[in-house]
Amino acid sequence: MQRESTLVAIRERGFLEVMDLALQVLRHCAPGVVAWGLVGVVPWALLNFFLVESLWGEDLSESPESWSSLLMFQLWLASWEMPLATAGVTLYLGQRMFRPRVDHRLVVRQWCGSLGQLLLLQGLGRGMFHMFCISLFVPYWFWPYLNEVILLERNRLFGRTKESNQTHDQAPIKLGTLNRAARLHSQVVGESIFRWLVATVVGAVLLGSWSVALSVLVTWVQTKTLSPWAWMQIVFPTATWCVVVFFAVVRFLSYLDLRIRKEGWEIELQLKTQAARLAMPQV
Amino acid sequence: MSLDTKVRVLTPENIAFEYEIAGPFQRLVAYAIDLGIRALSLFIFFCLYSLLLSAFNRTLGSALGLAPLFVAWFVLEWFYGGVFETFWNGQTPGKWVMGLRVVTVQGQPITGLQAVLRNVLRAVDGLPSVMMAVPTFLLGLVVSACNGRFQRLGDLATGTMVIRETRQMVQEVQPVWAPGLEEVMEHLHPIPPLEAAMARVIAAYVQRREQFHPQRRWEIAHPLAQALLRRWHREWEVDPDLLLLALYQRHFFGTPGTQAAETASSAAAPSWPVSPAGV
Numbered sequence: 001m002q003r004e005s006t007l008v009a010i011r012e013r014g015f016l017e018v019m020d021l022a023l024q025v026l027r028h029c030a031p032g033v034v035a036w037g038l039v040g041v042v043p044w045a046l047l048n049f050f051l052v053e054s055l056w057g058e059d060l061s062e063s064p065e066s067w068s069s070l071l072m073f074q075l076w077l078a079s080w081e082m083p084l085a086t087a088g089v090t091l092y093l094g095q096r097m098f099r100p101r102v103d104h105r106l107v108v109r110q111w112c113g114s115l116g117q118l119l120l121l122q123g124l125g126r127g128m129f130h131m132f133c134i135s136l137f138v139p140y141w142f143w144p145y146l147n148e149v150i151l152l153e154r155n156r157l158f159g160r161t162k163e164s165n166q167t168h169d170q171a172p173i174k175l176g177t178l179n180r181a182a183r184l185h186s187q188v189v190g191e192s193i194f195r196w197l198v199a200t201v202v203g204a205v206l207l208g209s210w211s212v213a214l215s216v217l218v219t220w221v222q223t224k225t226l227s228p229w230a231w232m233q234i235v236f237p238t239a240t241w242c243v244v245v246f247f248a249v250v251r252f253l254s255y256l257d258l259r260i261r262k263e264g265w266e267i268e269l270q271l272k273t274q275a276a277r278l279a280m281p282q283v
Numbered sequence: 284m285s286l287d288t289k290v291r292v293l294t295p296e297n298i299a300f301e302y303e304i305a306g307p308f309q310r311l312v313a314y315a316i317d318l319g320i321r322a323l324s325l326f327i328f329f330c331l332y333s334l335l336l337s338a339f340n341r342t343l344g345s346a347l348g349l350a351p352l353f354v355a356w357f358v359l360e361w362f363y364g365g366v367f368e369t370f371w372n373g374q375t376p377g378k379w380v381m382g383l384r385v386v387t388v389q390g391q392p393i394t395g396l397q398a399v400l401r402n403v404l405r406a407v408d409g410l411p412s413v414m415m416a417v418p419t420f421l422l423g424l425v426v427s428a429c430n431g432r433f434q435r436l437g438d439l440a441t442g443t444m445v446i447r448e449t450r451q452m453v454q455e456v457q458p459v460w461a462p463g464l465e466e467v468m469e470h471l472h473p474i475p476p477l478e479a480a481m482a483r484v485i486a487a488y489v490q491r492r493e494q495f496h497p498q499r500r501w502e503i504a505h506p507l508a509q510a511l512l513r514r515w516h517r518e519w520e521v522d523p524d525l526l527l528l529a530l531y532q533r534h535f536f537g538t539p540g541t542q543a544a545e546t547a548s549s550a551a552a553p554s555w556p557v558s559p560a561g562v
Contacts, residue, residue: 005285006285007285007286008285008286008287009285009286009287009289010285011287013288016306016308016309016312017288017306017309017447019306019308020288020304020305020306020307020308020309020433021286021287021288021306023306023307023424023427023428023433024286024287024288024306024428024431025286026428027428027429028286183496202308202311205311209419209420209421210419210421212413212417212419213411213419213421216411216412216413216419217411220411262494263495263499264488264491264492264494264495264499264503267484267487267488267491267503268502268503270484270487270488271484271485271488271503271504271506271507272506272507273484274480274481274484274507274510275506275507275509275510276510278507278510278511278513278514279510279513
């Protein structure tokens with residue numbers, strides 16, 4: 001890993017700065033993020049479309065209360081599906097971070113390789129958590145970067161943390177996904193909650209802004225008012241998934257920021273640069 | 284070149300300044316604070332105006348009616364930002380709280396015209412808006428995401444950008460101690476002193492190492508320790524973390540037990556600014 005060859009400059013950042021940087025990353029990697037975003041999102045969006053469509057035919061569409069419950073249902077579904085839908089974007093960015101060209105077949109292979117843990121931990125585990133939580137995104141208080149640990153670290157589910165018998169010249173024993181996630185998230189609980197709060201508020205603002213902006217734009221183009229069905233089934237889900245993909249980029253960068261601070265990446269890169277300089281033949 | 288939220292501005296004297304650019308999300312918080320202040324000001328004006336009317340036995344439905352309230356709203360809406368940024372050198376109260384400032388793209392202070400114009404053009408950045416009243420800022424977000432300085436249309440039209448004022452921290456070099464450090468330092472005697480760049484990097488590691496798990500310290504320190512040992516042609520099984528600690532201690536404080544205590548307490552201990560980039 002060379003200091004100059006990473007997609008984003010390795011340094012510590014605040015969360016708002018991370019979100020600003022996500023815009024630059026989106027601009028720079030728009031084709032890849034959009035393509036992998038579509039690959040991940042479209043199946044789930046279609047599933048949600050048919051689920052809501054099956055409810056739409058009943059009396060639910062009659063009153064505003066039923067609209068709000070349909071909206072909440074869509075948000076609840078999207079927040080559950082989010083880790084699986086954005087896995088491709090995370091893997092793409094994981095490669096793009098250190099390489100100028102991305103091997104898309106490798107992204108597919110890595111996605112398939114991580115599918116078991118994704119389904120077990122994010123689908124089933126977080127899904128159970130999801131079922132019993134009052135608020136939509138509360139499960140993301142807990143181990144918010146688990147998706148990144150599963151997809152980018154690609155460890156076995158369980159590892160060993162035995163530290164004895166390690167000599168000075170021996171590499172440490174590899175950790176499992178659960179150990180690594182526990183270690184990464186330890187001592188940053190307060191910060192995770194703060195970042196979750198900021199992300200929820202900004203996400204809600206973006207969702208409101210984008211869904212209203214899309215409605216206004218579609219109304220301008222069509223020169224007639226949007227039907228409630230079109231708003232519920234097309235405009236709102238489109239805005240929701242755009243926000244979800246944007247926050248996948250934010251979460252990836254936030255994960256990098258946490259690694260930089262917690263594991264001293266910045267320092268490691270500086271030390272490696274000095275080591276590489278020493279390794280060059282003396283003139 | 285890696286992506287970052289920093290831009291470099293070159294002055295005519297060929298001096299480069301690095302600015303940290305504030306993007307839409309940092310500015311959103313400042314905007315929310317300003318919006319709150321404007322709403323509060325309007326509320327206070329409404330209360331005072333109501334008191335004034337009641338003193339003269341008038342109601343809001345009488346002669347002047349709501350007109351002064353609309354005038355107050357109009358002035359706040361269109362001139363709050365412009366006036367503050369003109370007289371507070373590119374800052375509004377919200378920007379001041381967030382440590383943001385509007386400057387020209389050459390890094391110069393903005394003029395009154397630039398301040399007013401960029402605030403008036405916010406209405407365009409707010410498009411598409413609902414019934415021309417509730418802005419969604421989609422256009423502003425897309426435009427600022429499309430350029431490296433996060434300039435919205437108002438900034439592009441007036442040649443301005445919003446920067447974040449960063450405070451540089453000066454961190455003092457502190458002596459360190461660890462079990463076995465003296466022994467390692469004794470072995471360093473024939474080794475030449477460190478170059479300034481190398482010493483700075485090692486000092487950055489030493490100042491952060493307490494935050495890392497011992498395994499992680501090993502991972503970080505190992506490549507440089509191995510490279511140093513190869514350069515010195517030394518076969519030495521030493522803890523890489525301890526080796527870097529010893530080099531740091533020797534470079535900044537000499538040998539332990541001699542200069543260390545004196546230098547640690549001295550106010551003249553060597554120090555350097557540590558930028559957020561750590562460079």
